[in-house]
């Protein structure tokens with residue numbers, strides 16, 4: 136599958152089959168995540184794949200969204216970071232972790248797996264369940280597994296119009312005329 140196909144195929148999956156993810160698929164996905172770019176090549180991201188059913192329940196409880204209890208793998212995306220602020224004024228680590236997660240979701244889609252980002256969770260519960268140090272931010276949870284949903288055509292995605300987000304040479308000057 137080429138990159139554009141994987142981008143079009145990826146959508147948030149909130150219903151999963153009761154089917155484990157093959158360890159070699161997880162390996163392939165993580166090898167794609169590892170190649171993500173990061174500010175100063177800092178690679179501050181750290182990922183914990185939660186596959187143990189009891190631990191998964193504890194992590195799922197932190198989010199309270201039913202699909203987290205259903206998916207066979209929850210990935211806790213964390214950072215080991217000095218919270219460096221770039222010259223542009225933005226913190227590097229949340230951007231770096233987000234890019235890596237995007238690699239994860241697209242690689243998963245290319246391998247026939249579904250994912251869903253989860254930002255609505257209590258990090259302290261995840262921290263305690265997985266032994267994450269106090270100073271390591273828990274940025275996102277990602278549900279991962281085989282989808283039990285129909286594929287959604289990319290055209291059905293609710294997105295702003297091209298003209299609303301792509302400009303040329305100045306703010307609000309349409310790129311596509």
Ligand SMILES: Cc1cc2nc3c(=O)[nH]c(=O)nc-3n(C[C@H](O)[C@H](O)[C@H](O)COP(=O)(O)O)c2cc1C
Pocket residue numbers: 145146147148149200251252253254255256292
């Ligand atoms: C940073 C971030 C946090 C998100 N948090 C949640 C969440 O807590 N629960 C959830 O069901 N979906 C969550 N989502 C999924 C979004 O709702 C979803 O990506 C968006 O509606 C677009 O739909 P699509 O992913 O199917 O294209 C999150 C997505 C991102 C990028």
